[in-house]
Amino acid sequence: MIRTDARGTSRHSQETKSQHLTHSNALYKDREAVLRDFAKFASEKELDGKLNQLMTAENIRDFLSERTVNLAASTAETYARTLSGLIQGLESTQVNIPNGAKDAVDSFVRSIDHPSDIRDGRYITQEDRAQIVERLEKISEASAVVARIQIETGLRTAEAIRVAENPERYLRENHLEGVVGKGGQEYRALPISQGLAQTLEVKDYKPVSVSTYSRDFREARLENEIPHDLRLSHIVDQYNSLVESGVSHSDAARETAEAHNHHREEITEHYLKGA
Numbered sequence: 693m694i695r696t697d698a699r700g701t702s703r704h705s706q707e708t709k710s711q712h713l714t715h716s717n718a719l720y721k722d723r724e725a726v727l728r729d730f731a732k733f734a735s736e737k738e739l740d741g742k743l744n745q746l747m748t749a750e751n752i753r754d755f756l757s758e759r760t761v762n763l764a765a766s767t768a769e770t771y772a773r774t775l776s777g778l779i780q781g782l783e784s785t786q787v788n789i790p791n792g793a794k795d796a797v798d799s800f801v802r803s804i805d806h807p808s809d810i811r812d813g814r815y816i817t818q819e820d821r822a823q824i825v826e827r828l829e830k831i832s833e834a835s836a837v838v839a840r841i842q843i844e845t846g847l848r849t850a851e852a853i854r855v856a857e858n859p860e861r862y863l864r865e866n867h868l869e870g871v872v873g874k875g876g877q878e879y880r881a882l883p884i885s886q887g888l889a890q891t892l893e894v895k896d897y898k899p900v901s902v903s904t905y906s907r908d909f910r911e912a913r914l915e916n917e918i919p920h921d922l923r924l925s926h927i928v929d930q931y932n933s934l935v936e937s938g939v940s941h942s943d944a945a946r947e948t949a950e951a952h953n954h955h956r957e958e959i960t961e962h963y964l965k966g967a
Contacts, residue, residue: 749792757876803850827912834900835908846926859892873953
């Protein structure tokens with residue numbers, strides 16, 4: 693942490709301007725705690741090498757998923773942003789950090805479910821979902837595939853993009869297996885249509901980033917839908933299907949939460965309110 697310690701210097705000085713250095717005692721302690729947590733994570737995973745060299749995108753994703761599993765959404769985001777600031781501070785002092793580390797943090801932040809962000813009227817009908825995919829296919833085949841994955845599985849945007857990037861890692865006939873979500877929790881086997889399975893197997897498209905997919909989705913949407921609304925719609929559909937088959941509200945909420953990698957059935961309640 694010595695490299696990023698700028699306490700006692702002006703945050704507006706020419707030397708430290710725009711370097712993301714640590715000017716306050718509170719921020720210094722926060723970053724030091726995050727670095728200590730990462731060191732513990734590396735030790736537990738038996739990762740060899742200097743800490744800065746171990747900050748690969750994959751390790752960062754796994755670390756944040758494990759470390760924030762029981763944290764509230766706002767706390768998890770603050771923790772991740774502290775790590776992001778630490779990474780930028782180290783880079784600004786010429787400490788070598790593997791490419792993609794900060795992008796991994798940013799992607800994690802975007803994947804956090806904020807119940808307060810789920811607004812009313814977010815449910816997308818099946819007909820409208822199909823129309824959005826049809827529009828996306830005219831813009832980008834890769835973005836259309838990501839949307840189809842979200843529609844059929846309810847995965848978060850970043851998770852669906854990972855599947856689209858490496859389908860051979862997850863595709864098992866007409867199922868996706870081994871998909872790891874927020875908190876390092878592995879999803880159950882996710883059934884998908886034969887058509888989507890064939891598309892993933894052929895993989896006749898180039899990978900797409902979160903930002904590109906979001907841009908394409910904005911262009912293809914019918915009104916003001918966002919990609920996360922596809923996850924909400926999948927959650928609502930599964931809950932309604934369970935209730936209609938005679939399952940109690942509480943059991944349906946719990947089953948739906950577990951199927952979508954949520955740790956509390958109350959999260960299902962928030963999604964239902966957003967429908």
